[in-house]
Amino acid sequence: MAPEAESARDTDWDGVRLHIVTGKGGTGKTTVAAALALALAGAGRRVLLVEVEGRQGISQTFDVAPLASSETRIAHAARGGEVFGLSVDAKTALLEYLHIFYKLGRAGGLLEKFGAIDFATTIAPGVRDVLLIGKVYEAVRRRKNHKAKGPGAIPAYDAVVLDAPPTGRVVRFLNVNHEVADLARVGPIRSQADSITAMLKSPQTAIHLVTLLEEMPVQETVDTIAELRAIGMPIGGVIVNQMREEILTLEVLEAATRAAISRADVAADLSRVHVRPTDALVDGLLTEARDHAERVALERDEAKVIAALGRPTYRLPSLSEGVDANGIREMAETLVGEGMA
Amino acid sequence: MTSVLDIDALIGDPQTRIIVCCGAGGVGKTTTAAALGLRAAESGRRVVVLTIDPARRLAQSLGLTTLDNTPRPVRDIDDTRGGALDAMMLDMKRTFDEVVQAHAAPDKAEQILANPFYQAVSSSFSGTQEYMAMEKLGQLSLEARRDPDNPRWDLIVVDTPPSRSALDFLDAPKRLGSFLDGRLIRLLSAPAKVGGRAYLKVFSAGVNIVTTTLTKVLGGQMLSDVQTFVAALDTMFGGFRKRADHTYALLSDHSTAFIVVAAPERDALREASFFVDRLAEEEMPLAGLVINRVYRVSAPNLSAARALSAAEQLGDEQGGSSSEGPPGVFDSSVITAGLLRMHAVQAEIAARHQALARRLIAGHPGIPMVEVPAASGDIHDLVGLRTVGDALAGH
Numbered sequence: 215m216a217p218e219a220e221s222a223r224d225t226d227w228d229g230v231r232l233h234i235v236t237g238k239g240g241t242g243k244t245t246v247a248a249a250l251a252l253a254l255a256g257a258g259r260r261v262l263l264v265e266v267e268g269r270q271g272i273s274q275t276f277d278v279a280p281l282a283s284s285e286t287r288i289a290h291a292a293r294g295g296e297v298f299g300l301s302v303d304a305k306t307a308l309l310e311y312l313h314i315f316y317k318l319g320r321a322g323g324l325l326e327k328f329g330a331i332d333f334a335t336t337i338a339p340g341v342r343d344v345l346l347i348g349k350v351y352e353a354v355r356r357r358k359n360h361k362a363k364g365p366g367a368i369p370a371y372d373a374v375v376l377d378a379p380p381t382g383r384v385v386r387f388l389n390v391n392h393e394v395a396d397l398a399r400v401g402p403i404r405s406q407a408d409s410i411t412a413m414l415k416s417p418q419t420a421i422h423l424v425t426l427l428e429e430m431p432v433q434e435t436v437d438t439i440a441e442l443r444a445i446g447m448p449i450g451g452v453i454v455n456q457m458r459e460e461i462l463t464l465e466v467l468e469a470a471t472r473a474a475i476s477r478a479d480v481a482a483d484l485s486r487v488h489v490r491p492t493d494a495l496v497d498g499l500l501t502e503a504r505d506h507a508e509r510v511a512l513e514r515d516e517a518k519v520i521a522a523l524g525r526p527t528y529r530l531p532s533l534s535e536g537v538d539a540n541g542i543r544e545m546a547e548t549l550v551g552e553g554m555a
Numbered sequence: 556m557t558s559v560l561d562i563d564a565l566i567g568d569p570q571t572r573i574i575v576c577c578g579a580g581g582v583g584k585t586t587t588a589a590a591l592g593l594r595a596a597e598s599g600r601r602v603v604v605l606t607i608d609p610a611r612r613l614a615q616s617l618g619l620t621t622l623d624n625t626p627r628p629v630r631d632i633d634d635t636r637g638g639a640l641d642a643m644m645l646d647m648k649r650t651f652d653e654v655v656q657a658h659a660a661p662d663k664a665e666q667i668l669a670n671p672f673y674q675a676v677s678s679s680f681s682g683t684q685e686y687m688a689m690e691k692l693g694q695l696s697l698e699a700r701r702d703p704d705n706p707r708w709d710l711i712v713v714d715t716p717p718s719r720s721a722l723d724f725l726d727a728p729k730r731l732g733s734f735l736d737g738r739l740i741r742l743l744s745a746p747a748k749v750g751g752r753a754y755l756k757v758f759s760a761g762v763n764i765v766t767t768t769l770t771k772v773l774g775g776q777m778l779s780d781v782q783t784f785v786a787a788l789d790t791m792f793g794g795f796r797k798r799a800d801h802t803y804a805l806l807s808d809h810s811t812a813f814i815v816v817a818a819p820e821r822d823a824l825r826e827a828s829f830f831v832d833r834l835a836e837e838e839m840p841l842a843g844l845v846i847n848r849v850y851r852v853s854a855p856n857l858s859a860a861r862a863l864s865a866a867e868q869l870g871d872e873q874g875g876s877s878s879e880g881p882p883g884v885f886d887s888s889v890i891t892a893g894l895l896r897m898h899a900v901q902a903e904i905a906a907r908h909q910a911l912a913r914r915l916i917a918g919h920p921g922i923p924m925v926e927v928p929a930a931s932g933d934i935h936d937l938v939g940l941r942t943v944g945d946a947l948a949g950h
Contacts, residue, residue, distance in 0.1 A: 239580025240818065271822070312768070324764050342730025380580055382608065393675070401774020429933040430610050431581075458640075461897045466890050479887035482895065487868040489857065499894045506897055508931040536820070 226451065226526050226553050230420045232413070233356050233375045234451065235437065236384040237424030238431040242455045244271035245537050246424045247266050250546035253488045253555035255295035256546070257544040259372040262353050264286070266346045266387075267379060272299045277539050283307075285353075289539075291546075298371075300353070305331055344407050350376050351410045354418070354498070373436035381423070381434040385441045387390040387419070388414055392445070406490060420450030425520065427454060433522060451526040451554060458513070458532055462503065467510055470503035527553045560814075560843030560923035562947045566595040566777040569709065571812055573696065573805065574842070577715040578816035579826035582845040585609045586826050586934050586943060587816050588714040589617060591846060592640055592942035593629075593937065597712050599636035603708045607645050607688060607716050610936035617642040624649045626695070641708065650687040651677040653694075658794035672777070672784040684716045693802040733883075763883055812842035817915070819849050819908035824915050831919050843923035845947065850905045851928045852898065896950035925949060 227233070233250055237243035241534035244265070251263040262285060265272050273280045276288045288299040291292065308331060309356040325331050356370040379387045391411040393405055413419065421442055425431040439449055462470070468474050479501065489495070520527060530548055533541045549555050557898040565571055576588040587608050592604035603626050607617065617629050619642055626641035654702060655673075656664050667673050692713050770778050805811065813834055817827035825845065834841045869892040916924060927946040934943060 240582065240820065240823065244822070274825070303723075325768060330765055330769060382580070384764055401777060402771065403777070429612075433611065438822060450895065461900060462849075462893045466893050469890070474892060475894075476887065483869060483888045483891035484865070486872070487865040489861065489865045495854050495857060497856075498852070499898055501853040502898055503894055503903060505931045506901070538557050 224553075225555055226551075227420055227555070230372050230418060230450070231369070232350070232419040233373060234269060234378050234384075234388070234419065234421040235375060235424060236378045236381055236421065237453075237455075238382070238434045239380045241424045241426050241431050242537070243380065244269075244377050245275055245476075245542060245545065246422075246453050246455055247375050248275045249530075249542050249549055250422070251297045251375040252291055252546035252555060253549040254375065255289070255291035255297045256293070256307060256550060256555070258293040258295050259291075260296050260298070260370070260376045261291075262300060263370045263377065264300045264302055264350055264353065264374060264378070265377045266302050266350075268301060268303055270301065271377060272301065275537070275539075280518045300349075302346050302349045304342045304345045304399060304424075305488040306348045311345065311348065319415060322391075329469060339405060341394070343387050343393060344410065347390060347410050347414075348406055350374060351413055354413065378421075381438045384421075385438065388442075389445055408455075415446050415448065417448065419448050421447055421454060422450040424453045424455050426456055427516045428474055429512070429516065432516045436519065436523065441526070451528055452520055452523060453528045453530060453554075454517075454520065455530045457460075457529045458510075458531040460510075461504065466503070467507040470500065470507045471511075473500070473504070475500060475503065475530070526554075528539060528554050558923045559949065560845070560925040561927065562591070562944075563598070564947070565842055566591065566600065566710070567598060570810055572699075572710060572810040573692070573808075573812070574694075574710070574712045575715065575806070576713065577813060577830055579823050582816050582818040582823050582827075583927075584816045585613060585714045586940070587814070587845055587847065587947070588712050589613060589642070590940045590943035590947060591938045592710075592712040593632060594948065595712070596629075596640035596660075597633045597636065597941075597944075599638040600710045601639045601706065601708045602710045602712060603641040603699070604712045604714070605643055605645060605688070605691055606714045607684065609644065609676045609714075609780065610878055610933075610935070612933070613642065616936045616940070619644050624691075631935075638821055645684070645691055647684050647687045648678045650691050650694075651683065654690055654798075655868070667784065670780060670784045672780040676784075688713065688716060689802045689806075690798065693798060694806065696805055705933075706719065744812075765863040770942055772821065777823060795846065807837070807839055809840055811840050813839055813844050814845055816845045816847055818847050819911045821911070826909055828915065828918060831922065841922065842924065844915070844919075846915070846924065846926045848929040849908045849912065850924040852901050852905050854898060855902075857902070859899040861881070861908065862895040862899040862902065866892040866899070869895070885907060 218396060233247075233254070234248035235243050237246070248263060249260045249360070252280040255261040263272055265281075270280050270416060272288065276287075276299070278288050278299070281288075283301065283303055283306040285298045285300045287296055289297040309326075309450065333496045340454050353371060354369075354374045358370050378384050379476045390407045410438075423438060425435045425437045435452060440451055468473075478501065481496050484491040528549060529552070531543050535543075545553075565574070572577070574588075574591060577582050578584045580895065585608070588604055588607075592602045596602045604617070606614070606617075606619070609617070612882070618627060624643065624646040626643040629640040629642050632638075633642050652668060655667050659667060660675070692711065695708070695711050699706050699711065701707070766778075815827050815830045817823050831841065833842070869888045872888060910925075912926065916922070926941060926948060930939070930942070934940060
């Protein structure tokens with residue numbers, strides 16, 4: 215933690231300590247979560263990046279060894295900042311939970327033998343999600359010095375970024391209280407769910423949505439925001455990923471759509487720079503332009519839908535080299551530049 | 556090295572009775588399943604498509620407006636070859652309820668359906684969707700062959716749930732089996748018996764710890780709900796298992812074909828690789844791979860590098876005359892340079908997609924594959940689905 219850095223920069227999410235990142239499958243939510251973690255770790259901060267679906271997306275994104283159930287440093291950021299990674303698995307979380315709260319040594323093994331751990335982590339509905347977010351909850355609240363309490367105590371992590379399940383499942387995942395409501399009206403699972411929900415709904419948390427400028431991801435973003443709002447969860451920003459660079463001007467795009475670009479002129483230009491203007495080539499280029507114009511028009515429509523949401527919006531350009539560890543750093547810089555971190 | 560996945564041969568073969576589409580979320584699995592179903596129906600087969608969670612407009616294009624678990628005919632298809640197309644959306648809870656009603660005595664069934672634990676399991680248990688998709692497949696397959704002389708359907712196309720666990724259904728019979736045979740279940744369904752004197756002391760001490768811990772963790776009320784649920788389910792366990800085994804056998808039969816759908820992105824291809832290996836491990840009949848949304852350029856003979864240098868030359872030309880004023884918007888060399896730059900970007904994407912696809916093939920030699928070019932917009936009508944079907948068939 216670098217207190218002097220705290221006041222150096224105003225970001226859109228000052229005060230948020232838990233960043234939850236979701237998005238439709240294929241929108242790149244894991245890479246965005248990784249970039250956000252790196253961005254937040256700038257200025258010497260400690261950030262934990264957590265995944266809960268055992269996909270090992272984080273280790274693959276950072277090109278490090280597969281993450282285990284212990285927190286491992288996976289990247290360095292500016293001025294001594296660090297990003298730690300964790301892949302939470304429900305079984306380990308349950309055994310850890312039992313150990314902390316019930317001081318269970320031998321019983322853990324016995325439970326495993328009887329299939330009770332499998333039961334609680336895969337079959338008992340809701341319990342699995344309570345355990346998974348429970349671990350995130352614990353990491354957000356953890357103090358550097360275990361004994362220190364109260365507002366002066368220094369948190370172990372300045373921020374936690376959760377690579378959450380995709381939009382289709384995220385509302386159910388975060389709505390743990392509802393999930394266990396019918397089952398556990400009282401008892402430890404219930405009180406754990408209550409504490410988690412209180413934190414999720416507090417101003418310490420922000421749920422960010424990653425989308426592409428395509429119909430389905432945008433529709434899911436709109437629907438998910440409405441559902442999250444309905445259950446009182448704090449909506450964060452919208453990150454538009456893989457934005458295409460604008461190469462052709464509006465006028466050229468319109469001309470391409472109307473088939474108003476002169477084939478003869480294009481052919482003459484190509485000849486002048488020694489590209490043989492076969493019919494196939496000229497037609498190909500004009501077809502590409504028309505398809506491109508069609509895509510751009512669709513993207514503009516989707517951008518309007520996103521703008522109408524009225525949420526802080528961040529744009530990440532498409533990385534022509536694909537996403538590797540360097541690409542993540544580039545994305546992190548962009549997010550810092552746009553004020554997200 | 557690469558063999559081509561011949562979709563028309565696959566759907567044209569009367570021996571093909573089930574096609575399962577699997578793959579990561581967001582790769583266009585549902586669209587692929589719908590396009591395959593439509594193409595098969597228009598080539599004369601009697602098809603039912605089972606979708607899990609279709610995008611709204613795609614569902615509408617298939618006439619699916621309500622989630623009611625019933626196959627309904629899709630209108631406006633070309634039925635001149637005698638085919639038909641039905642489509643349905645999976646209702647996970649209702650499917651589960653039907654299983655209970657079919658296998659438990661009426662009074663028991665009622666007891667189960669009213670149990671809070673059952674209600675939570677059937678609507679939110681992670682994995683229920685996978686199990687129920689396969690259960691529904693089993694039901695459709697039975698329904699299809701009810702009248703052997705006049706089968707309602709001769710081809711079932713199934714979309715799988717959009718998750719990493721999309722292949723969990725392969726484990727369903729085993730998981731269900733080990734759970735039902737497990738000591739925990741016996742413990743929950745008959746705690747008195749297990750704690751009895753017939754057991755070794757050590758074992759019963761263990762039982763005590765387990766029940767005490769479960770009570771601590773779950774709470775006494777939840778544990779008793781679970782016990783009631785398990786006791787009520789007891790009567791239908793046999794039927795449950797038999798069905799799961801039957802579905803597994805159905806999937807591994809040679810009349811079933813798995814199609815793994817991928818998109819040319821690192822993550823999606825990694826998942827596809829995982830699916831292919833997993834199916835091979837289970838000796839499931841993999842028909843091939845569909846790589847969806849592969850970017851293609853219309854002028855493939857002009858390389859990105861050549862296009863860029865030509866665009867630069869045109870730009871230099873322009874730079875020379877710019878002292879006389881800003882170039883006009885419709886100045887042809889500005890437009891041509893723009894077209895060339897746009898082409899260069901697209902050619903690079905196309906090349907990257909090709910490289911990714913090649914790597915997947917290299918890792919799984921001999922697996923038939925077909926690429927579907929990226930469409931410029933989303934697909935949400937029969938016309939769009941037909942275009943995808945043509946592409947799947949290599950046209």
